[in-house]
Amino acid sequence: MDRTAGPKRRGPAGGLSSNSRSLSANSLTAGGASPKPSPASSRRRRQPPRPADYKLQVIIIGSRGVGKTSLMERFTDDTFSEACKSTVGVDFKIKTVELRGKKIRLQIWDTAGQERFNSITSAYYRSAKGIVLVYDITKKETFEDVPKWMKMIDKYASEDAELLLVGNKLDCEVDRTISRQQGEKFALQVTGMRFCEASAKDNYNVSEIFLKLVDDILNKMHDVPRHELSNSILSLQPEPEIPPELRPHVRCC
Numbered sequence: 001m002d003r004t005a006g007p008k009r010r011g012p013a014g015g016l017s018s019n020s021r022s023l024s025a026n027s028l029t030a031g032g033a034s035p036k037p038s039p040a041s042s043r044r045r046r047q048p049p050r051p052a053d054y055k056l057q058v059i060i061i062g063s064r065g066v067g068k069t070s071l072m073e074r075f076t077d078d079t080f081s082e083a084c085k086s087t088v089g090v091d092f093k094i095k096t097v098e099l100r101g102k103k104i105r106l107q108i109w110d111t112a113g114q115e116r117f118n119s120i121t122s123a124y125y126r127s128a129k130g131i132v133l134v135y136d137i138t139k140k141e142t143f144e145d146v147p148k149w150m151k152m153i154d155k156y157a158s159e160d161a162e163l164l165l166v167g168n169k170l171d172c173e174v175d176r177t178i179s180r181q182q183g184e185k186f187a188l189q190v191t192g193m194r195f196c197e198a199s200a201k202d203n204y205n206v207s208e209i210f211l212k213l214v215d216d217i218l219n220k221m222h223d224v225p226r227h228e229l230s231n232s233i234l235s236l237q238p239e240p241e242i243p244p245e246l247r248p249h250v251r252c253c
């Protein structure tokens, strides 16, 4: 499969809300003096949480130290650590998001950037409905590695997987070595690939990355009525000016 040729896939928009996996109000015990709960509260307590309408898998790939784990943890737990702990093999976290009335259980696979784990991580590409390919805007070599990661995608991922290229560490603007235009230009060459810059540290565009990906994945699924998805507009934080020649083409989240 070669994604580097052919027409661009259409980019849907998405208006959405999200919520982390949390204790349901239904799990709280009823208070009050009576040891016997009222029929209404007893009904509430027994009610199981609404099951997810969809279960989706998303994988995060990219070179060592670009911030894959940080993006995942920022999205799932709203935490950030300055410590550099290399992922060994793969790790995952789950977050449930709500998108236009649909409950989606998102399983996010965080892969090791070190090449020696490629034989392990490649096994997780096939089932991913969405792929986030990350580079570090301050480290040229991580951007130069992007074609290598594209080869992994071409080899192991489903052709239907939604792709998003992310230039992370936008908070380190002074150390930037890869311009936004370079990232956009690369994404333009790949069929249907979106592009955005983000900062796991500053929590900039992080939830947008995952929610946009989910939105795109849902758009592809037949049983979601088109009219439910057509009005979605993802609220983005303002981004730097895009040169006019690139604006109409780039699918930016």
Ligand SMILES: Nc1nc2c(ncn2[C@@H]2O[C@H](COP(=O)(O)OP(=O)(O)OP(=O)(O)O)[C@@H](O)[C@H]2O)c(=O)[nH]1
Pocket (backbone or CB within 6 Å): 062, 063, 064, 065, 066, 067, 068, 069, 070, 071, 081, 082, 083, 084, 085, 086, 087, 088, 111, 112, 113, 114, 168, 169, 170, 171, 172, 198, 199, 200, 201, 202
């Ligand atoms: N300034 C800044 N630092 C970041 C950002 N994201 C991650 N980092 C730092 O970059 C280092 C590597 O982050 P990780 O999330 O472990 O990177 P990774 O891509 O998961 O690394 P591997 O597991 O080795 O492939 C850590 O010290 C993070 O604190 C960011 O947005 N801004």
